[in-house]
Amino acid sequence: MGTLKGFPTPPAMVRRRQSRRTPHATRIFMTACVLMGVTPASAGPLDDPHVGSLGFSGPTTGDLTAVYWNPAALGMLQGNQFMFGASLRATRVTVDRAPIDPVTGQPGGTASFPSASGHGFEQPIAWPPGPGGFLGVGAGVARRFALAIATYTPFSQKLSFDVTTPTRYHLVSVDSRQLALVCGLAIEVTDSLQVGVAPGLLFSYGHLVFDEDTALGAPAENPAAAARYDLATDGTQAPSYFVVGGIHYRRGAWEAGLAYASAPLGSDGTVKLALERSQVTPPSSTATSDLCSTIGPRPCVSGEMRYHLPDLFTAGVTWHATRHLDAVGIVRWVRYGSYDQITIRLVGPSGDTLLGKTLPDQLVLYRGFQDSWDMRARLVHAPWTWFRWSGTLRLETSAVPEANVNAAAVDGPKLEPALATEFTLGRHLKIAVGYALAWMFPVTVGNSTFDPTAAAACQQAAGDLSSPACQTRLAGRARPTAAGSYKMLQHTLGLMTTVNF
Amino acid sequence: MYARALTALCFSFALVGCSDEPVFEYDSRPIELQRAPTAPGGQAQGATLARVKVGSDTPLLLVDTGSLLSSLRRGVCPSATAEPASYEGDIQLLGAGDTSTPVRAWFRGVTLFDLCAGAVGDADTQVAGVLGGDILHNFSLSFTLPRDPDQPSSMASMTLYSNLPATDSDLAANGYAVVKFSLRGANATATASGSGQPGASSSRVVMRACGNPPVFVADGPEQTCKTGEVEVQAAGSNLLLALSTGHGPLVLSASAWRRLGGQVPSPLGAGESALYSPLAANPIPAHWATVSRLALVNGDSGDAWPGACAELARARRIEWTLANQDNGTCFQPCDVSSGVALPAAAYLEIGSDLPAAIVSDTSDLISNLNEDFPSGAQVDGVIGTEALAGIRIEIDNVSQPQGRLVAACEPGADRQTCWAAPTCLGLSGSDQTHTCFGLSSRGLAPACPQ
Numbered sequence: 040m041g042t043l044k045g046f047p048t049p050p051a052m053v054r055r056r057q058s059r060r061t062p063h064a065t066r067i068f069m070t071a072c073v074l075m076g077v078t079p080a081s082a083g084p085l086d087d088p089h090v091g092s093l094g095f096s097g098p099t100t101g102d103l104t105a106v107y108w109n110p111a112a113l114g115m116l117q118g119n120q121f122m123f124g125a126s127l128r129a130t131r132v133t134v135d136r137a138p139i140d141p142v143t144g145q146p147g148g149t150a151s152f153p154s155a156s157g158h159g160f161e162q163p164i165a166w167p168p169g170p171g172g173f174l175g176v177g178a179g180v181a182r183r184f185a186l187a188i189a190t191y192t193p194f195s196q197k198l199s200f201d202v203t204t205p206t207r208y209h210l211v212s213v214d215s216r217q218l219a220l221v222c223g224l225a226i227e228v229t230d231s232l233q234v235g236v237a238p239g240l241l242f243s244y245g246h247l248v249f250d251e252d253t254a255l256g257a258p259a260e261n262p263a264a265a266a267r268y269d270l271a272t273d274g275t276q277a278p279s280y281f282v283v284g285g286i287h288y289r290r291g292a293w294e295a296g297l298a299y300a301s302a303p304l305g306s307d308g309t310v311k312l313a314l315e316r317s318q319v320t321p322p323s324s325t326a327t328s329d330l331c332s333t334i335g336p337r338p339c340v341s342g343e344m345r346y347h348l349p350d351l352f353t354a355g356v357t358w359h360a361t362r363h364l365d366a367v368g369i370v371r372w373v374r375y376g377s378y379d380q381i382t383i384r385l386v387g388p389s390g391d392t393l394l395g396k397t398l399p400d401q402l403v404l405y406r407g408f409q410d411s412w413d414m415r416a417r418l419v420h421a422p423w424t425w426f427r428w429s430g431t432l433r434l435e436t437s438a439v440p441e442a443n444v445n446a447a448a449v450d451g452p453k454l455e456p457a458l459a460t461e462f463t464l465g466r467h468l469k470i471a472v473g474y475a476l477a478w479m480f481p482v483t484v485g486n487s488t489f490d491p492t493a494a495a496a497c498q499q500a501a502g503d504l505s506s507p508a509c510q511t512r513l514a515g516r517a518r519p520t521a522a523g524s525y526k527m528l529q530h531t532l533g534l535m536t537t538v539n540f
Numbered sequence: 541m542y543a544r545a546l547t548a549l550c551f552s553f554a555l556v557g558c559s560d561e562p563v564f565e566y567d568s569r570p571i572e573l574q575r576a577p578t579a580p581g582g583q584a585q586g587a588t589l590a591r592v593k594v595g596s597d598t599p600l601l602l603v604d605t606g607s608l609l610s611s612l613r614r615g616v617c618p619s620a621t622a623e624p625a626s627y628e629g630d631i632q633l634l635g636a637g638d639t640s641t642p643v644r645a646w647f648r649g650v651t652l653f654d655l656c657a658g659a660v661g662d663a664d665t666q667v668a669g670v671l672g673g674d675i676l677h678n679f680s681l682s683f684t685l686p687r688d689p690d691q692p693s694s695m696a697s698m699t700l701y702s703n704l705p706a707t708d709s710d711l712a713a714n715g716y717a718v719v720k721f722s723l724r725g726a727n728a729t730a731t732a733s734g735s736g737q738p739g740a741s742s743s744r745v746v747m748r749a750c751g752n753p754p755v756f757v758a759d760g761p762e763q764t765c766k767t768g769e770v771e772v773q774a775a776g777s778n779l780l781l782a783l784s785t786g787h788g789p790l791v792l793s794a795s796a797w798r799r800l801g802g803q804v805p806s807p808l809g810a811g812e813s814a815l816y817s818p819l820a821a822n823p824i825p826a827h828w829a830t831v832s833r834l835a836l837v838n839g840d841s842g843d844a845w846p847g848a849c850a851e852l853a854r855a856r857r858i859e860w861t862l863a864n865q866d867n868g869t870c871f872q873p874c875d876v877s878s879g880v881a882l883p884a885a886a887y888l889e890i891g892s893d894l895p896a897a898i899v900s901d902t903s904d905l906i907s908n909l910n911e912d913f914p915s916g917a918q919v920d921g922v923i924g925t926e927a928l929a930g931i932r933i934e935i936d937n938v939s940q941p942q943g944r945l946v947a948a949c950e951p952g953a954d955r956q957t958c959w960a961a962p963t964c965l966g967l968s969g970s971d972q973t974h975t976c977f978g979l980s981s982r983g984l985a986p987a988c989p990q
Binding site for chain 2: 311313314315332336339341342343382384386387388389390399400401500501502503504505506509512513
């Protein structure tokens with residue numbers, strides 16, 4: 040135990056004995072309530088790899104970010120703590136679609152597309168609460184317990200393409216956020232072993248815009264036959280619930296943590312979003328440009344979007360190599376395999392509406408994700424008691440198989456170096472600043488899983504579900520091809536303030 | 541060693557995961573349906589029929605929201621066993637188009653009875669089985685039942701959805717009549733003895749209705765109603781009806797028909813065509829008549845509920861007041877509470893002169909409908925598909941806590957033929973407006989003096 044004295048992250052028992060007082064529960068609760076009004080940043084296409092302090096947080100880190108990384112590590116919390124932080128994340132996606140056959144829509148023809156750029160800027164100051172923020176308060180209680188409440192955004196996606204770009208049939212824009220409000224409890228089982236659990240509520244928000252090709256023949260991807268689906272929730276939705284659990288073990292100069300975060304529980308991991316602010320614009324080739332009646336409400340289309348969120352396992356090891364140097368290894372297994380599709384059902388006005396006739400009222404958007412592995416190695420150097428810095432290198436496998444990549448699901452193997460510093464100001468305040476640059480190895484999609492001929496072929500087969508074309512349609516893959524090359528670059532700038540009191 | 545044990549453990553969990561739950565595969569696009577005759581010699585506007593794959597054969601399959609259980613015969617009829625056996629099997633539903641029979645839905649691992657379902661509509665329309673409420677109640681079912689079956693483009697269809705994600709108020713605002721229903725039929729045994737066979741769960745849609753209400757004309761004379769008179773001022777007869785797409789005509793028990801003011805000849809059905817119902821093994825003697833109008837009315841069966849006809853009358857009085865508001869009309873005292881108009885119940889009114897089969901109260905059909913609840917509210921009959929012609933309906937079985945029928949008339953429908961009235965909520969402030977009954981936006985109307 041003595042060998043660890045003076046390390047930047049002193050072990051639990053040492054710090055707990057330094058605790059001056061036990062916080063008043065009411066005060067914590069009231070503070071939490073105030074914090075809930077404010078808020079919270081992404082590894083794979085959906086999840087945020089930097090929840091908490093960019094460059095310092097992990098499953099063996101004994102601060103409030105442990106409610107996300109590993110609730111057991113909350114057991115190392117010392118006294119009362121309040122953390123708030125924000126990340127700014129800028130994403131740029133470049134799509135260069137392969138030329139297509141102007142008749143069939145299949146890749147390999149003469150109809151070419153301009154390069155399309157998608158941009159996403161995520162920041163927490165927004166309503167509904169934006170991604171990239173973290174807010175938490177907690178305390179060690181009665182030596183063997185620690186309690187915390189925190190809010191953050193474990194999953195988000197924000198990307199917007201120019202509406203005239205060729206990505207329209209897969210994505211025009213998306214803004215998806217899952218805000219978590221979590222209570223964490225850690226119990227010290229032995230001097231070396233702690234367990235923790237953090238049940239939470241997940242508040243979802245979504246806004247998805249894409250085009251639906253209503254034509255079943257030549258010319259392929261005719262803009263005049265494209266219907267615009269603009270689907271949005273009205274603020275955040277009634278929450279689903281989930282739980283994070285973990286263990287933390289410490290022996291000598293080593294610490295290890297293992298945690299599991301569930302998908303939404305009680306609904307087979309399904310998130311259901313009521314699409315209360317939705318609009319469907321018929322193709323310009325149709326006589327009517329508005330589905331709503333003259334005396335009815337606007338918007339006149341409502342519906343629901345369903346998808347699965349992944350659960351994830353996180354493991355981490357910290358080696359306190361010297362008094363001033365820690366080596367950290369973190370692995371996350373994000374079980375994206377469950378994120379296979381988005382299903383949408385819409386309901387329109389009762390009159391002579393196109394919805395349900397020429398415009399589909401039930402859509403399946405194929406995603407076809409696969410599990411991804413997020414691995415990172417980190418060195419944390421603390422030359423002085425008031426200053427430490429870290430360097431992290433993160434590698435992540437693709438959550439999207441190459442054939443399934445499209446404008447709405449751009450992913451490939453990624454490499455992300457990150458640098459972070461933390462200053463301790465006085466006795467109570469720490470400020471950490473970090474920067475990460477994620478670079479995705481360019482992905483070239485040759486054989487896209489999306490088949491532009493399947494819709495017409497299925498129609499020809501009278502909707503016969505035993506035909507391959509209708510199976511393709513059923514899976515949501517009867518859409519214009521997504522063949523082409525995809526590039527992505529992401530900058531993340533994080534700021535975290537920690538107040539110990 | 542540990543790896544092997546772990547693999548075995550995982551495999552065991554995987555097997556546990558392979559539960560006996562049925563698996564449904566469908567694409568939420570219309571499935572074309574054929575229609576049985578409404579009666580012997582009648583038009584093909586009766587029960588809804590699909591085709592089903594049985595070996596290399598594609599016999600007809602009845603799609604019936606009123607049948608509690610599903611069946612598909614595996615052999616030839618008559619069945620060799622006196623009492624039908626149940627088995628776990630698949631229904632491969634084929635679209636019943638004129639030129640092709642594509643696979644349109646798969647219901648895998650469902651419980652089926654091996655029996656001969658018999659004739660539907662007339663003696664010649666034999667079906668190999670029934671796709672019943674036990675399977676259909678897993679879906680929100682949209683039916684399109686065209687009024688004119690002779691038009692080639694107007695084929696009946698059914699679409700299976702996993703749910704209907706719209707609130708009652710959103711649906712009402714968009715012009716749909718939302719009528720809640722209850723499910724009946726639980727604990728009825730499938731066979732005569734009931735031994736060893738799975739019992740049925742509640743999956744039969746039962747709704748409150750008003751039979752033979754008078755014609756409503758918005759510019760007609762005012763209907764007055766003093767406080768406490770809401771039931772007195774009701775016209776028509778309250779009915780409790782099952783919604784069955786396995787029947788063509790409206791079917792009423794003799795006692796219900798008498799309540800509507802009809803005469804029942806004796807003996808019932810002599811010299812008239814019999815009714816071929818999927819809920820009865822043999823043709824049922826029937827007297828054929830017409831019901832002038834029928835309104836399916838939203839409301840519950842609680843003690844405070846005045847009944848379907850009273851609710852319908854109230855909704856019409858409120859509509860009359862709003863339609864004539866420019867002339868200084870007011871809400872009747874019985875339709876007002878604390879100075880605010882009570883909500884007008886949603887209703888679906890259909891007419892006119894709906895063909896109806898009148899059957900004995902002791903017939904197998906009426907007995908079957910009431911088998912689950914003999915001492916409670918009696919089901920008076922069945923609303924068949926002919927009565928719903930020209931209406932787009934969605935039977936939302938998935939909605940909680942209560943299922944709902946969401947209905948809209950085909951565009952251009954004449955009010956006397958089809959009228960879907962969404963609920964109309966009263967206004968409490970003079971700064972508020974609402975849009976009801978297809979009228980333009982209206983402000984607050986006063987209550988009439990007592």
